[in-house]
Amino acid sequence: MIKIDQLTKSFVFKDDRLVAINNVSATIQDGEFLGIIGSSGAGKSTLLRCLSLIEKPDQGTIWLDDVDLFKLKGKDLIRMRRQLGIVFQGYHLLEQRTVFDNIAFPLRLTHMKEEEITQRVDSLIQLVGLSGKSSSYPSQLSGGQKQRVAIARALTSEPTLLLCDEPTSALDVVTTKAILDLLKEIHRKTNVTVIIITHELSVVKSACDRMIVMNEGQFVEDGKVIDIFASPSHPMTKLLLSYQEGVL
Amino acid sequence: MSDLLIKGLLDTLTIVFMSTLFSFIGGFPLGVLLVIWKKEGIAPWVIGEKILGSLVNVIRSIPFIILMIALFPITRLIVGRGYGVNASIVALVIGAIPFVARLVESALEEVDDGLIKAAITMGATPWQIVTKVYLIESIPSLIRSVSLTMITLVGYAAMAGAVGGGGLGDIAIRYGLHRYQTDIMLITIVMMVILVQLIQNIFHFLAVSLDRRRITN
Numbered sequence: 001m002i003k004i005d006q007l008t009k010s011f012v013f014k015d016d017r018l019v020a021i022n023n024v025s026a027t028i029q030d031g032e033f034l035g036i037i038g039s040s041g042a043g044k045s046t047l048l049r050c051l052s053l054i055e056k057p058d059q060g061t062i063w064l065d066d067v068d069l070f071k072l073k074g075k076d077l078i079r080m081r082r083q084l085g086i087v088f089q090g091y092h093l094l095e096q097r098t099v100f101d102n103i104a105f106p107l108r109l110t111h112m113k114e115e116e117i118t119q120r121v122d123s124l125i126q127l128v129g130l131s132g133k134s135s136s137y138p139s140q141l142s143g144g145q146k147q148r149v150a151i152a153r154a155l156t157s158e159p160t161l162l163l164c165d166e167p168t169s170a171l172d173v174v175t176t177k178a179i180l181d182l183l184k185e186i187h188r189k190t191n192v193t194v195i196i197i198t199h200e201l202s203v204v205k206s207a208c209d210r211m212i213v214m215n216e217g218q219f220v221e222d223g224k225v226i227d228i229f230a231s232p233s234h235p236m237t238k239l240l241l242s243y244q245e246g247v248l
Numbered sequence: 249m250s251d252l253l254i255k256g257l258l259d260t261l262t263i264v265f266m267s268t269l270f271s272f273i274g275g276f277p278l279g280v281l282l283v284i285w286k287k288e289g290i291a292p293w294v295i296g297e298k299i300l301g302s303l304v305n306v307i308r309s310i311p312f313i314i315l316m317i318a319l320f321p322i323t324r325l326i327v328g329r330g331y332g333v334n335a336s337i338v339a340l341v342i343g344a345i346p347f348v349a350r351l352v353e354s355a356l357e358e359v360d361d362g363l364i365k366a367a368i369t370m371g372a373t374p375w376q377i378v379t380k381v382y383l384i385e386s387i388p389s390l391i392r393s394v395s396l397t398m399i400t401l402v403g404y405a406a407m408a409g410a411v412g413g414g415g416l417g418d419i420a421i422r423y424g425l426h427r428y429q430t431d432i433m434l435i436t437i438v439m440m441v442i443l444v445q446l447i448q449n450i451f452h453f454l455a456v457s458l459d460r461r462r463i464t465n
Contacts, residue, residue, distance in 0.1 A: 052369045082371035092366035096384050096460045106370045108380070137460040157371075 002028040002161065002193065006060035009046050020046035022217035023060070030160070031191045033184075035204035035225070037240065038214030044197050047214070048165050051195070052086050053077065064160070082106065085154030085192075089166035091146040093138040093153075099125070100134040103152045110157075124152040127189075128182060144175035151182065155190075162186070164196045168203055180207045201240055205229065213237045249432070252419060257439055259333050260415035263405045264443075267337045268398050271344035278304070278345065279352025280378055290364065291374045304346040312343050312404050316411060331412035339413075340404055348397055355389035356382045388459040395451030399444050406440065416440055 004026045010019040021043045028034055038044050049055035050062065053069060062069045064080070072080050093102050103124055107117045125134050128148040138146055147167060154162055164183065168176040184207055187194050196203060204211045204225060211228055213221040215236040221228060232238045278300060284290050285297035307315070316339040320330040327334040359382055367381045383390070409417025416436045424433025456462065 054365060054369060078371045078373060080371075081369055084369065086366070086369050088362065088366060090360075090362050092360065092363045094363065094381065094385060096387060105367075105380070109370065109372050109376055139461045153370075 001030055001063075001065055003063040004028075004060075005063060007047070007050060007057050007062065008059040009043075009050060009055065009057045019217050021050070021057070024214075024217070024219045025060075026212060026219060026222060028193060028195065030193055031187075033187050033194045033207065033209045034196070035208035035211045036195065036197045036214060037199065037201060037204050037211060038236075039199060039240075041216075042214040043217040044199070044214055045165075048163065048197050051161075051163055052084060053081055082110065082157050083159055083161075085157065085159035085162045087147070087150050087154045087162070087164040087167045089169050091138070091143075091150045093146055093149055095138050098135050098137055099130060099141070099149050102138070102149050103156055106153060106156045120156060121152075124155055127155075127186070128152045142175075143171050144178060147171065147175075147179050148182065151179075151186070155186065155192075158190075159192060162192050162194045164194065164198075166198055167196060169198070169200065176203070177206070183207060201243070213240065252423075253416075253432070253435060253439070256414075256416045256419040256436065257443075260402070260405055260417070260440075260443070263333055263336050263340065263408070263413070263415050264398055264401050267340035267344060267401050267405070268394065270337070270341040271348045271397060271401075272394070274341065274345040275348025276352050278349035279356065280382070282349060282353040283356045283382070284374060284378065288361075290368070290377050300349075304349050307343070307346040308350070313407055313410070315339065315343050316408055316413075331414075333414040336405060336408040336413035336415065339408060340401055343404065344397060344401060347400065348393070351393035351396060352390065355386045355393050358389055359385045388455045388461075391451055391455040391458065395447055395455075398447045398451075402440060402444055402447070 004024060007021055007024050008019070009021045010017055012018075024047070036044060036047065046055065050057055053072075056070055061071075067080070069080065094105060097105070100121055103121045104117050107120065122134070125131060128151055130145065130148050130152070133141070133145065138149065141149065151167075162183075167183070168179050171179060180203060183194060183196070186192065196208060198204065208225050210223065211221075211225045212219050213228075213234060213236055215234070220234040221232065221237045228237060229241065232241050282297060282300060282304075285293040285300070287294050289297075310318070319339045319342060322342075323335045323338045324330045326338050329335060363385065364377060364381060367377050372380065405413065405415050406417025406420065407413075409415050409419070410421050412418065416439055420433055420436040423429045424436060
């Protein structure tokens with residue numbers, strides 16, 4: 001279970017103070033498939049950086065089961081990072097390494113035996129549909145294939161949470177659907193908790209069970225995707241939904 | 249005369265290869281530190297980075313020929329005398345370390361910052377980020393840095409020849425300039441041109457063939 005507990009984060013630019021996330025709370029149960037949606041500047045990226053433990057909040061914290069994530073230091077912090085799988089919008093693959101070595105990368109940071117690594121990486125390559133590509137380099141892959149590598153890499157450490165930052169924003173419609181189907185399939189097979197952060201309503205609609213709408217640093221709506229689509233309550237949600245036909 | 253030139257060429261090769269080797273041994277870690285100590289680096293230590301950066305700039309600002317003469321006492325302490333091949337190597341290494349540090353720094357900075365962040369979120373330690381991300385991802389640029397250093401050192405080694413440093417530069421000045429033996433001057437120049445071309449082409453080939461970003465299906 002992940003508990004976002006009164007999280008606040010602001011940035012100071014000279015005399016200006018920008019509150020990126022303003023006192024947000026939410027509880028995410030194990031195995032949920034959650035979409036966090038909002039327009040640019042809503043605080044999504046800051047929230048993501050907090051969830052991925054590269055930014056510390058000013059106030060509040062995030063709990064993973066009974067661990068306060070921001071009290072972790074040194075080796076404990078590194079161990080916790082290895083339990084989170086993150087998929088980035090820009091893929092962030094190692095350009096000088098093969099698909100296999102990219103996926104194996106998180107495991108090679110630990111002291112895992114090479115046979116075990118091979119076994120796990122091979123099965124992940126199968127899972128994400130990249131059989132036969134294991135010795136290709138990222139420069140030889142399409143955007144969708146690169147994102148598949150990134151998803152496989154995020155899954156290598158058998159994470160409790162798979163965090164996806166705009167995983168399809170750089171992809172075309174067809175590829176987007178394929179990647180979302182893959183994420184759904186992974187979710188069904190492994191029951192990993194998935195959080196997708198996105199500005200695309202179509203992503204939330206086609207993949208998520210639950211959605212949180214962010215606006216000006218706050219969670220303004222939180223509930224089942226079907227319910228919110230049926231009866232949005234916050235003006236921001238209504239606005240997002242009104243663009244829906246254009247988006248889809 | 250050919251004995252003289254062959255000896256000169258071998259001396260130049262020795263000077264260039266040895267000083268490249270040692271300046272990388274010294275300059276490489278400094279370049280890494282310059283990157284990771286930055287405010288937004290993976291092991292920030294801003295004061296350390298400022299001090300190291302200034303030191304590098306100071307040494308790089310001194311014209312090499314002046315640095316070389318100023319280093320005579322130190323050179324004498326290390327190799328026993330202020331002239332000859334070994335003395336040249338010492339002076340060139342000290343002069344080239346800051347140069348290499350800056351080259352390594354800029355090679356590593358070409359690595360996508362998002363990739364470094366991604367490696368952090370995967371639980372890589374700073375040491376692992378340096379050895380498994382920075383160094384591997386910047387291999388093509390680092391190879392080009394080696395070539396640039398060697399070529400610069402060919403020129404500097406010739407300058408060291410002017411103050412008795414040995415090698416082709418020494419021959420060019422003693423025979424070509426002081427004794428008006430134009431043929432020797434020309435031959436040494438041609439040899440150095442070929443040397444620079446060879447270094448350039450060999451390392452360019454290495455950098456391109458080891459770069460996995462350019463492979464096509």
